Amino acid sequence: MSDADDVLDCDPMTPASLDGAVRALRADVPVRGEWRDALLREAAALPAPRRTTPVSRRVRRLGEFLRAARRPAWVLSPSAGVAAALLCAALGAGVAWGVMRRAESAAVPGDVAVASAPASGWAVPAVRFALTAPGASRVALVGDFNGWNPAATPLRASADGRTWSVALPLTPGRHVYAFVVDGSLTADPVAPRAADEDFGTPSSVIMVAESSP
Amino acid sequence: MTDAMLVRRVLDGDSRAFTALVDRHAAACLRFATRMLGNREDAEDATQETLLRAYRSLGRYEERDVFRTWLFSILVNRCRTAALRRSRRERRLVHDDAALDTLAVASSADAAELRAEVARAVATLEPEQREAFLLKHVEQLSYEEMARVTGAGVSALKMRVKRACERMHVLLTEVSDVGR
Numbered sequence: 001m002s003d004a005d006d007v008l009d010c011d012p013m014t015p016a017s018l019d020g021a022v023r024a025l026r027a028d029v030p031v032r033g034e035w036r037d038a039l040l041r042e043a044a045a046l047p048a049p050r051r052t053t054p055v056s057r058r059v060r061r062l063g064e065f066l067r068a069a070r071r072p073a074w075v076l077s078p079s080a081g082v083a084a085a086l087l088c089a090a091l092g093a094g095v096a097w098g099v100m101r102r103a104e105s106a107a108v109p110g111d112v113a114v115a116s117a118p119a120s121g122w123a124v125p126a127v128r129f130a131l132t133a134p135g136a137s138r139v140a141l142v143g144d145f146n147g148w149n150p151a152a153t154p155l156r157a158s159a160d161g162r163t164w165s166v167a168l169p170l171t172p173g174r175h176v177y178a179f180v181v182d183g184s185l186t187a188d189p190v191a192p193r194a195a196d197e198d199f200g201t202p203s204s205v206i207m208v209a210e211s212s213p
Numbered sequence: 214m215t216d217a218m219l220v221r222r223v224l225d226g227d228s229r230a231f232t233a234l235v236d237r238h239a240a241a242c243l244r245f246a247t248r249m250l251g252n253r254e255d256a257e258d259a260t261q262e263t264l265l266r267a268y269r270s271l272g273r274y275e276e277r278d279v280f281r282t283w284l285f286s287i288l289v290n291r292c293r294t295a296a297l298r299r300s301r302r303e304r305r306l307v308h309d310d311a312a313l314d315t316l317a318v319a320s321s322a323d324a325a326e327l328r329a330e331v332a333r334a335v336a337t338l339e340p341e342q343r344e345a346f347l348l349k350h351v352e353q354l355s356y357e358e359m360a361r362v363t364g365a366g367v368s369a370l371k372m373r374v375k376r377a378c379e380r381m382h383v384l385l386t387e388v389s390d391v392g393r
Contacts, residue, residue: 017382017385017386018350018378018381018382018385020327020331021327021331021334021381021385022350022351024327024328024331025248025331025335025347025350025351026244026351027244027328028240028244029240029243029244029247029253029256030240031239031240031243032257035257035261036235036236036239038261039235039239039261039264039265040231040232040235042261042265043228043231043235043264043265043268044228046265046268046269047269048226048228049223049224049268049269049270049271049272050224050272051224051272202364
């Protein structure tokens with residue numbers, strides 16, 4: 001058994017040998033009157049806070065969605081499974097055919113922008129998001145641009161399965177986003193972290209520039 | 214009046230309600246920051262940044278969250294940032310007499326000696342262990358609350374607290390043995 005296992009199920013009280021130390025550490029630190037007054041003056045100079053929909057609420061909804069998604073809501077019989085697989089294959093072939101047709105008609109080699117660089121040929125700049133996640137079975141992009149919906153923007157794996165990517169048009173400005181790797185939120189390791197992390201959310205920021213004419 | 218009711222009052226435009234929130238929580242924030250950073254000046258800065266940031270973000274506070282836990286999630290990040298800033302300045306943590314003074318409980322020589330040794334022992338802990346130890350045993354948060362505040366898992370936090378307790382025990386025992 002590891003050390004971690006030893007403490008997993010216990011919630012220790014303060015060890016008796018540390019009673020004195022903990023008592024000393026729990027002693028109040030006096031709040032200086034000048035410091036308190038300066039703090040309240042600074043707060044009074046700020047714009048009054050307003051009710052908003054917080055990132056944390058959106059992310060909590062996302063978490064609830066992900067947890068619900070992990071629970072199988074129904075069980076498929078073997079025959080129904082075969083039928084569903086055939087149906088999915090047919091649908092997938094149709095979608096692939098549609099995408100290929102669209103790619104033939106619209107895509108120009110090299111027109112997908114990397115990071116925040118705008119691309120030509122789109123109504124709004126297209127941004128390519130990529131994540132190295134070898135071994136992942138499912139990666140999605142969530143952010144303020146898709147309502148933090150993990151079903152909205154799945155990433156596609158490269159041929160070797162190491163790199164996942166997607167390109168999508170984003171309106172110019174600041175966007176907060178994260179990846180969902182097999183159900184876990186993770187920030188983009190190569191992008192700046194969002195200040196909203198104060199609320200415990202791993203998220204990143206991208207600035208999309210205006211598209212040049 | 215509960216914290217959540219005070220937040221609602223602030224959002225309705227009553228600035229006195231924010232004063233009440235400050236008076237309820239500033240002391241605990243200042244205590245944690247002082248123990249964490251070992252420096253009164255840095256602790257006041259981190260606490261001020263925390264409370265102002267909380268004020269600006271009150272509209273995003275959700276009433277089903279415990280306000281103190283929400284506030285500490287900001288404070289922990291501010292302290293981490295302050296510690297990083299300070300490490301860049303290459304300042305030492307433990308040799309701050311003002312910080313040692315803030316541990317004052319009693320005025321006897323023994324108590325003064327104890328608080329100095331405790332401050333030194335806390336300062337020698339790894340930052341993650343110090344953070345977990347203070348949140349658990351000084352601020353008395355549950356492990357679930359600590360997980361929300363720090364972003365770490367419960368079992369990792371239990372391990373950090375365990376290691377911190379062992380380290381504190383060794384350090385304080387060594388001190389008392391030397392004193393004999």
